[in-house]
Structure formats: C-alpha cells, structure tokens
Amino acid sequence: MMKKATILDVAKACGLSQATVARVLNLQTDIQVKENTRNKVLIAAENIGYKRNTVAANFRQQKTKNIAISIADITNPFFPELIKGVQTKMRDYGYSIVQLNNEWNKKLEQENFNYMMQTRVDGAIISPAHQETNFEILGNTPFILLSNSNHFSAYDTIGNDSKGGMIMALEKLFELGHRKIALLTGGSMIKDSSWRLEAIKEFYSKKNMSFPEDLNIKCDIGESSLASFSKARSSVRNFFASGKPITAIFASNDILAIAALHAANEKGIGVPKELSVVGMDGILLGEITYPTLTTVEKNRSEIGSLAAEILIQKINKPFKWQTKKIILPCKLVERGSTGPI
Structure with missing residues (x-):
C-alpha cells in the first residue's frame, strides 16, 4: 500500500517551505502567495498524488469554509446572477455557500441568523428583510449587507447608485x-x-x-x-x-x-x-x-463578486477592519418600451 503524500512531501518536491505549501494547499487567504509559487505547489502536489484533508484543515483553522447568503426574495429574478457572482468568487477561495431565504419576513430572517450561528458559518452576505433588522444575534460573525440605504451606514454595505x-x-x-x-x-x-x-x-x-x-x-x-x-x-x-x-x-x-x-x-x-x-x-x-x-x-454579478471579495478580506483581517460603503454605477439600457411622444 502506497504511503499517503503529505505537505512535507510536496514541499520537498517543489523546493519550498512547508509553511508556503500549507498556505496554498489549505487555501489560506490571509497571506498572499505569488501566482507562480502557487502554480509550482499545485503542480508538485498533483505529480505526487497529494490529497487535501479538507475537514482536518478547516478544523485546525477553526473555520467551516461555509458562507451564508441571506436573500430577501429567492423568487426575484434579480438575485440569481448576484448569487452566481458570490459563488464564483467564493469557489476561488475554497468556500461553499449556504443559501437562505427570508421572504421579506423579519421573524424568518432572525431564524436564519440563528441557523448561521448554529452551523458556525465563517461569514454572511445579507439582503436585509427590514429596516429594523437586528444584527446583534450574529455576534462576531463578519457580514456584508446588500444595500445602498443610509439606514445601514454603521455596517459594511455594497449596492448601486x-x-x-x-x-x-x-x-x-x-x-x-x-x-x-x-x-x-x-x-x-x-x-x-x-x-x-x-x-x-x-x-x-x-x-x-x-x-x-x-x-x-x-x-x-x-x-x-x-x-x-x-x-x-x-x-x-x-x-x-x-x-x-x-x-x-x-x-x-x-x-x-x-x-x-x-x-x-x-x-x-x-x-x-x-x-x-x-x-x-x-x-x-x-x-x-x-x-x-x-x-x-x-451589474448583479459584479455586486456579488465584490461582496464576496470584501467578506473574505473581513474574515481574514477582523481586527484591522474599517467599515466600507461601496456604490456601483448603473447603466441605462434602451429597448422597445420607450419612445417619443
């Protein structure tokens, strides 16, 4: 029976330190690794048959590698492209998405927040259901709001102009x-x-x-x-x-x-x-x-992708964080429903 390849084996194969190899293979995002270095590690890992133990890696980092996205109305055609933007970006960082729907219902939204805490998600992207939404239940869980409302100026928000x-x-x-x-x-x-x-x-x-x-x-x-x-x-x-x-x-x-x-x-x-x-x-x-x-x-895809990127930054640097408010421009698309008098 062949011995299971380890991070040490990968480090020897590519001539890099175990720490650098671990950052790449455990998908750690708090420290940037150059692209050519990352590729070198991944090629070496593939060549020697290294298989990542996702559960063990996440346990060591005290992370679940799950992100919740709470949507106000899952039936609204506005959201699928936004969610796709979130998923695509999160996949790059090795995260999975837990999708929740609050149906514009404040009580259901609070139940969703409780679920997030019970399942220990690493962060959340939230489309608030109510102006009086209570975010205290989320404790220290990092989150980003999909909103351009000044009502949420105390929180990290991203929206359109x-x-x-x-x-x-x-x-x-x-x-x-x-x-x-x-x-x-x-x-x-x-x-x-x-x-x-x-x-x-x-x-x-x-x-x-x-x-x-x-x-x-x-x-x-x-x-x-x-x-x-x-x-x-x-x-x-x-x-x-x-x-x-x-x-x-x-x-x-x-x-x-x-x-x-x-x-x-x-x-x-x-x-x-x-x-x-x-x-x-x-x-x-x-x-x-x-x-x-x-x-x-x-641009819903851009909103989703940027929200995911910001959330990852917030997860990795919680003590050096400054509240962000990002407003993206809109574009007028002229079609058949408008014309001159």
Missing part, C-alpha cells in the same frame, strides 16, 4: 418629450420609497417644473415576485381607471415595470406609442417581454 440611475432614466424620458411621468414604487419594509419621490421632485424642480404627487403610484410589495407583480398590476389598473393623463411610467424595479406593461396591454394602451415604461434592475425577463423593457441595469 439607484438615485443616479433613476435620474438617468428621467433625463432620457424628458429627452423623448415626456413631462407627465408617473412614479411606480413598491412600499417594502426595507426599501424606503420616499427617497424616490423626493428624487423625482428634485429632478422636476431643476427643470423649473413641479411633480404632481397624485402621479405617485404606490403598491405593497409581496412575499414573492409573483405577489408583487399582481399587486403592482392592480395598482396600475386603478391608476388608469382614475383617468389621470400620463405619457410615461418609471418603476422602481423591473417586476413592477412588467406589471405596468401588462396593465397597459389590458387597457388597450399602446407601448411605446401611447405610453413609455422604464424599469430598474436589468433582469432577464425584461429582454423577453413585448415590447422589450427599457431598464436601468445593475
């Missing part, structure tokens, strides 16, 4: 001749929609105009994307029934925008000839609606 993206969309609608633009927002527990109303008021003010608040269409967010879609469609139907004249709708996310497209179609309102519709997020569904949806695109 939603206000900048919204202004970009409004500028395009004005360029197309639209002045009577309705604002469609979902009143979620976490995302304070009041800033959007203030943003559109500010935008109109800079155009020496005033935004009529009766063009602010509010709908309750549902526990799933389908529920949110149904509630938004009902709200837009009621708005159309009121007879208030508009030429465009800006929706705070693509699900709401697609609901507006459906309501317009039911009413016999032509898009984009009679009504332009703009969403926000850039989900895949917007590419297969009819007409295709103009949207403010957020």
